[in-house]
Amino acid sequence: MQPAIRSIIVTVCCVVAASAWLALAGSDQDEGEHAHEHVELAPFMTQLQWHSQKLGYAIEGHNAPLAEFYLHEVTEVLEEIKEQVPVHDKLPIADLIGKIPQPTLAPLDRQIEASNWTGASKAYAKLIDACNRCHAATQHQFIVITPARGRPPFNQVFEPQQSQRPTDSN
Numbered sequence: 629m630q631p632a633i634r635s636i637i638v639t640v641c642c643v644v645a646a647s648a649w650l651a652l653a654g655s656d657q658d659e660g661e662h663a664h665e666h667v668e669l670a671p672f673m674t675q676l677q678w679h680s681q682k683l684g685y686a687i688e689g690h691n692a693p694l695a696e697f698y699l700h701e702v703t704e705v706l707e708e709i710k711e712q713v714p715v716h717d718k719l720p721i722a723d724l725i726g727k728i729p730q731p732t733l734a735p736l737d738r739q740i741e742a743s744n745w746t747g748a749s750k751a752y753a754k755l756i757d758a759c760n761r762c763h764a765a766t767q768h769q770f771i772v773i774t775p776a777r778g779r780p781p782f783n784q785v786f787e788p789q790q791s792q793r794p795t796d797s798n
């Protein structure tokens with residue numbers, strides 16, 4: 629190979645390697661500075677709506693294990709939002725979650741555990757109210773959530789089934 633060609637190849641390789649390195653370094657820095665801005669809040673909200681609606685149907689169906697399952701999902705999504713989207717549009721999402729919906733979770737859990745369905749319905753209404761209070765506190769008062777109502781729009785059973793009863797397996 630002629631020295632001139634060799635030096636062109638070496639130069640091109642160096643430029644490619646250097647720009648690849650710069651691109652990587654740049655994206656690292658980007659993630660460090662704006663890590664939270666890349667995570668969207670709305671998909672978490674969709675999950676909250678889904679789980680909290682099913683939670684309502686499980687309470688209406690007097691189904692303690694199913695209600696516990698969905699309450700656990702709601703609790704987990706709230707925790708995940710606190711971690712992943714602590715601030716959104718300069719709004720203190722993590723703080724608001726701690727102040728508004730989280731205090732409603734333990735009382736609801738107690739009512740479900742005791743299978744006190746009147747109490748559970750009331751405690752559930754407080755959770756849904758907390759969704760709306762937080763929407764109001766974050767300039768999204770036009771997003772209004774209601775307790776689960778009417779026939780469930782899901783291909784799922786919300787009442788306890790025969791097979792769930794412990795006596796059945798005897």
Ligand code: HEC
Nearest residue numbers: 669670673674676677680721724725729759762766768773
């Ligand atoms: C920290 C305050 C806060 C809490 C608590 C909260 N939300 Fe939201 N919610 C928001 C904000 C802010 C948005 C707008 C997100 C955006 O701009 O992308 C939103 C958007 C939504 C949306 C619109 C997105 C969609 O999928 O249609 C729904 C639905 C929703 N929330 C449901 C709920 C439900 C259900 C709860 C309670 C279990 C809840 N939210 C609790 C702040 C909150």
